[in-house]
Amino acid sequence: MKTKAFQDTALSCLGMGNMRLPVGEDGKIDYAKAGEIIDYVYRHGVNYFDTAWPYHSGESETFLGDIMPKYPRESYHLATKYVSFAGPDYKGIFEAQLKKLKTDYIDFYLIHAVFDNNADDYINSGCIEYFKEQKRLGRIRHFGFSSHASVATLEKFIKANDEWDFAQIQLNYMDWTLQDAKGQYEMLTQHRIPVMVMEPVRGGRLAKLTPETEAELKAVHPDWSIPSWAFRWLMRLPNVQVILSGMTTLEQAVNNVETFTNGEALSDADAELLLQVCEKYQKQISVPCTACRYCCDGCPEGIDIPAMMEIYNSLKVSGIWGIKEQILSHEKNAANCIGCGACATHCPQSIQIPDVMSELAAIVG
Numbered sequence: 001m002k003t004k005a006f007q008d009t010a011l012s013c014l015g016m017g018n019m020r021l022p023v024g025e026d027g028k029i030d031y032a033k034a035g036e037i038i039d040y041v042y043r044h045g046v047n048y049f050d051t052a053w054p055y056h057s058g059e060s061e062t063f064l065g066d067i068m069p070k071y072p073r074e075s076y077h078l079a080t081k082y083v084s085f086a087g088p089d090y091k092g093i094f095e096a097q098l099k100k101l102k103t104d105y106i107d108f109y110l111i112h113a114v115f116d117n118n119a120d121d122y123i124n125s126g127c128i129e130y131f132k133e134q135k136r137l138g139r140i141r142h143f144g145f146s147s148h149a150s151v152a153t154l155e156k157f158i159k160a161n162d163e164w165d166f167a168q169i170q171l172n173y174m175d176w177t178l179q180d181a182k183g184q185y186e187m188l189t190q191h192r193i194p195v196m197v198m199e200p201v202r203g204g205r206l207a208k209l210t211p212e213t214e215a216e217l218k219a220v221h222p223d224w225s226i227p228s229w230a231f232r233w234l235m236r237l238p239n240v241q242v243i244l245s246g247m248t249t250l251e252q253a254v255n256n257v258e259t260f261t262n263g264e265a266l267s268d269a270d271a272e273l274l275l276q277v278c279e280k281y282q283k284q285i286s287v288p289c290t291a292c293r294y295c296c297d298g299c300p301e302g303i304d305i306p307a308m309m310e311i312y313n314s315l316k317v318s319g320i321w322g323i324k325e326q327i328l329s330h331e332k333n334a335a336n337c338i339g340c341g342a343c344a345t346h347c348p349q350s351i352q353i354p355d356v357m358s359e360l361a362a363i364v365g
């Protein structure tokens with residue numbers, strides 16, 4: 001397992017994310033299967049285990065508290081987080097987390113999920129000062145935050161504390177430009193804050209591409225798995241500290257360990273190819289709507305068709321999160337579509353609009 005120095009210790013470059021653990025039919029964590037994954041990655045050198053208060057509806061921390069004490073406490077690092085929607089009682093939540101994790105200190109503690117619309121709430125809540133105090137008391141070893149915020153908010157949040165040890169951001173080759181992960185990475189690097197990576201394969205979207213784009217990558221490196229391209233791309237970034245992977249199966253764990261044991265960072269040529277393939281992949285999974293609105297006048301239901309196309313593309317590229325709300329924010333939406341097909345005959349891009357509407361309508365239910 002590759003490791004990288006961090007302050008006075010060394011962290012494995014692969015971190016175990018505990019938000020997508022295997023579950024049983026009842027939706028609860030399958031302790032046997034999840035324990036097998038933890039044991040495999042631990043025995044192969046992973047020493048960073050990331051969880052958070054809300055993961056698996058609170059069960060993830062409990063699971064780690066049950067499973068990790070069989071290993072020597074100094075041989076691994078626990079990371080967990082305080083999230084504001086859990087309630088304003090950050091002191092009580094922190095104490096509860098120590099109990100759930102069955103430990104008297106957290107190695108890496110984070111303010112969780114900073115967004116543009118909650119950064120000020122965190123800053124004004126007093127929680128930063130409180131967690132800094134816990135660090136002085138030795139109950140937190142390293143203090144950081146995770147962010148989905150814009151670069152401007154990220155900078156403001158960085159300046160809210162003069163001693164951030166690390167930060168966690170969503171970083172992968174697709175978001176490098178799509179969500180300005182490049183700008184976020186550079187901002188953190190400029191402030192000398194090491195980066196923990198979340199969503200390195202974009203919630204699985206970069207683990208499986210289209211047959212054509214996968215073939216382009218396989219033609220160059222037939223033995224590499226598709227997800228490993230994403231990890232190898234991240235290995236090129238010197239300020240990346242730990243790359244978290246939310247592993248659900250033992251097979252994923254085996255593949256990831258292999259990549260982080262024997263895999264090297266992409267060459268310049270491979271990195272360039274990957275970004276070209278990514279561009280092609282995004283086009284292939286999206287509809288090429290130009291928002292010309294030629295389709296709109298003929299729609300008997302008055303649906304804002306280009307708005308629905310935009311939501312559809314967001315679904316394909318970014319996943320289901322928030323999609324239902326986006327659809328329903330339009331009074332006339334895909335659910336109102338009667339499938340008459342009047343729109344499709346006017347579309348210069350030959351988009352099968354009724355099919356797209358039907359897929360979106362199924363999400364609304």
Ligand code: SF4
Pocket residue numbers: 298299300301302303305336337338339340341342343344353354357
């Ligand atoms: S198929 Fe649906 S979106 Fe297209 S014109 Fe008919 S009702 Fe409108």
Ligand code: SF4
Pocket residue numbers: 288289290291292293294295296305306309346347348349350351353
């Ligand atoms: S006609 Fe086609 S390209 Fe133009 S807005 Fe409608 S769906 Fe988009």
